[in-house]
Amino acid sequence: MSHRFLNQKLKEKGLKITRQRKDIFNLLNSNKKKHMSAEEIQNEIVKKESNLGIATIYRTLQHFVDSGIAIKHDFDDGKSRYELKVDDSSHNHHHLICQKCGSIIEVNLDLMEELENQIEKNFDFEIKNHTVKVYGICKNCKR
Ligand SMILES: [Zn+2]
């Protein structure tokens, strides 16, 4: 993920690339598997620059979501979590959520084609995207 991508996506929405937007983008880019919350982002950012308020971070993240730079997730732990939209696919990858340790495992296959075909056929419904959260026990907690 490059700043060119960030710049282009922001521009499409009439937004400018600023240092704060760049910093938040860089942080998400170097924590790809982490699904960070706004608070976690703030904790990391303030180590480098002071006075970045939580409201600014939320606003920036919302801009990222609106312009297709990031995806916002709700993993039922009371916080919204964010990750960069890494793949070109318009369909989200899936998340496995461990109910013991809370770890989040990504499934980078769609695996929904059969269901999607059935829905499009039986409901005359054009599918644009989906969110799949699977709850269970991860392999480390199963031991
Ligand atoms: Zn799909």
Ligand SMILES: [Zn+2]
């Ligand atoms: Zn676990």
Ligand SMILES: [Zn+2]
């Ligand atoms: Zn993810």
